[in-house]
Amino acid sequence: MTDPTAYEMVRPARVRRTLEEAPIVFLPIGCVEYHGPHLPLGVDMLTADAMCHRTAELTGGLVLPPLWLAAGVLPLPHSITVDATVLRAAVRPILRQLAEGGFKTIIVFSGHGALDHLHALREETDRVMDRFPGVNALTTVWNELNAGMPGDIHDHGAKVETSYIMEFHPETVDLTALEDDPEAEHVGVYAANPRFTASRERGAAMADHAVRRLAGIIEGFAAGERADSWVMLRELVDRLQSGDLEVVADSGFAEGGSLRFDLHNPHGQSKYITAVRSLTIDGAEVDLTGAALSNPSVGEGHTDTGVDRLGPLSGFYVRRGQTMTLEAPRAGAAPGFHDVEAVFTLADVMEIAGRGGLQVRGAALSGHHS
Ligand SMILES: [Zn+2]
DSSP, rough: OOOOBBGSSSSHHHHHHHHHHHEEEHHHHEOOOOOOOOOOOTHHHHHHHHHHHHHHHHOOEOOOOOOOOOSSSOOOTTTBBOOOHHHHHHHHHHHHHHHTTSEEEEEEESSSHHHHHHHHHHHHHHHHHHTTOOEEEEEHHHHHHHTSSSSSSOOOSHHHHHHHHHHOGGGOOGGGGGGGGOOOOOTTOOOOGGGGGGOHHHHHHHHHHHHHHHHHHHHHHHHHOOOSSSSSHHHHHHHHHHHEEEEEETTTEEETEEEEEEEEEOSSSOEEHHHHHHHHEEEOOOOTEEEEEEOOOOOTTTEEGGGOHHHOBBBBBEEEEEEEEEEEEEOOOOOOEEEEEEEEETTHHHEEEEEEEEEEEETTTSSOOO
C-alpha cells in the first residue's frame, strides 16, 4: 500500500513521521467556477488537489483538503468569488499554523490561474517566509510549472483544462454537452472547442510535467535553495501574454478634447493589464488623468475601470479575440487621422503596446452624438 497523502485521512503518528522525515505540506486552492457545459464546476480545485497528491507521492509530505475560496473568479453562471482580502484572511492563519506546527516546506498550489488571486497568495507565502526564516513557502499554479513545455499549456475550459479533468476525473466530463462543430464557441470556453482538441493523454503528459517540475523545486529546498514565487510568473507571462494589441483603425471618436478608441487582442491568450504606462498621439504624450478602460464582453464585468485604479491586485483582462475601449478625457485630440501608441504593463512584470493609424471621427457641431 502506498503511503497515504491526505492530511484529513491520517492519524497523528503519520503527521509526526512526516514532520521528521519530509516536513512538506501542500495546500491546494481552487474555486467553483463555470468552465463550459462539459466540465464540473470544481475544475480548478480538482486539478490542484490531484497534482498535489501526485507530487506528494514523489516528495513525501501531506496534502490538506482543497480550499475552494478564490478571488478573481469569472462572473459566469453558478460561480462563486470572494474578495482577495477574504482569501488572505483565510490563508494567512493557515500558513502561520503550518509553520508553527513544524512544516519546513509549504506549497500553496492554485488550480485557479487568475493573476490577482495569485498575486495575493504570492504575497502571503512571502510573508510566512519572512516571519519563519527556516520555512520555504511557494505559491505556484499548473500553467507556470509547464511554461517550458511545447504546445498549449493554459486556457479556460478548453483543451488544457478539459484534458486535465479527463485524466483526473474522467467520469465528470461530458464532451457531448459541447456542440458537434469544431468552430462552435461556448460561453466560458476560452479557446477552440475542446470536443475536438482535448485528450486524456495530453492531460496525463501535462500533469506529469508539472508534478516533476514541482518535485524538483521541492528537492532544491532540501539542497538549500530558497522559494521564489515570482520567477515562474515572469516566465509564464512572457510565454503567454507577449504580443501587442491592435488599434482598431476606424474606431476613433473625439469630443470636447476627449478621445476614445478600441484595441483588439488578436492573440490566443488573455492580457492582464495592471497599468497604462502612456498614450501618445502623433508622437506627443497625452495626459491620462481620468482615463478608463472598458471591456463589454460577456463574463468580464469590466465596464469603466479608471486607469488610476489598476494594479496587480486589480488588473483588467482583455482575452483572446476580445476588444476593449480606451477613453482619455484629456487627450486633446481633434478629428482626423492620427498615429496612436498606448503602452500597457501586464501582470506587473512586462510591457506591450498597441500602435497604429487611427481614423478619428468628431462629434456633430451641435455637441451631441448618437
Ligand atoms: Zn479553471
